[in-house]
Amino acid sequence: MPSKGGMRAGLGGNCEMDSDLAAFMALLTTGIYVLTVADGQHHHGMSSSWVTQVSGEPPLLMAAVDREHFSANVIARTGVFGLNLVGHRSRHLEDYFLSPASRRPDNLQQMRYEMSPRLNVPWLKEAAASVEARVVDCVAAGDHHLLIASPVGTRINEADRPLTSLDLDYVYLGGKTVIRRDRSGWQA
Numbered sequence: 001m002p003s004k005g006g007m008r009a010g011l012g013g014n015c016e017m018d019s020d021l022a023a024f025m026a027l028l029t030t031g032i033y034v035l036t037v038a039d040g041q042h043h044h045g046m047s048s049s050w051v052t053q054v055s056g057e058p059p060l061l062m063a064a065v066d067r068e069h070f071s072a073n074v075i076a077r078t079g080v081f082g083l084n085l086v087g088h089r090s091r092h093l094e095d096y097f098l099s100p101a102s103r104r105p106d107n108l109q110q111m112r113y114e115m116s117p118r119l120n121v122p123w124l125k126e127a128a129a130s131v132e133a134r135v136v137d138c139v140a141a142g143d144h145h146l147l148i149a150s151p152v153g154t155r156i157n158e159a160d161r162p163l164t165s166l167d168l169d170y171v172y173l174g175g176k177t178v179i180r181r182d183r184s185g186w187q188a
């Protein structure tokens, strides 16, 4: 993706992007996170890349989550989530959440994690840093919800260079699948 032949990136549902737009979207650099939720004793995580700071005072974060995701439903009930920053040394976290093995309830069972001190959301021990955040506003944006959230607690682990979307061989553009990253023409 995108091929010179004008391949379209199928995004699931009724949505399709033409190849130039998909190419542009794929060039937007983001961090790579594991967004975590807790519903009673059920603890769950998903790969998340559409995340950014959106206010300085008060400090606010935004995570865009597909309305159909299991995690979105949990957040709608609980109003809280965790964000775990994936670094180069913890890249295996992203590998796991991409894999079919993670497509099940309670998909943190093989992970080392603890519950965050104030909001009781999972903090992955191998993440470079983690935050617990309370949703203060939710804006519908197409098939995603923009969850604007106040960070109430943070844990910084061992220093590590954050993984970014450009480090992965695939990119999330919405929908159910990721698409292959085209690095042709990039200098090493």
Ligand SMILES: Cc1cc2nc3c(=O)[nH]c(=O)nc-3n(C[C@H](O)[C@H](O)[C@H](O)COP(=O)(O)O)c2cc1C
Binding pocket: 032, 045, 046, 047, 048, 049, 050, 051, 064, 065, 066, 068, 069, 070, 071, 072, 097, 098, 144, 168, 171, 172, 175, 176, 178
């Ligand atoms: C690198 C990467 C980044 C992703 N970023 C997001 C994102 O920002 N928002 C989102 O809703 N889904 C994103 N996804 C897709 C979800 O992680 C994936 O659909 C997951 O299975 C949803 O989990 P759940 O339905 O169990 O909550 C991303 C996937 C990958 C591989």
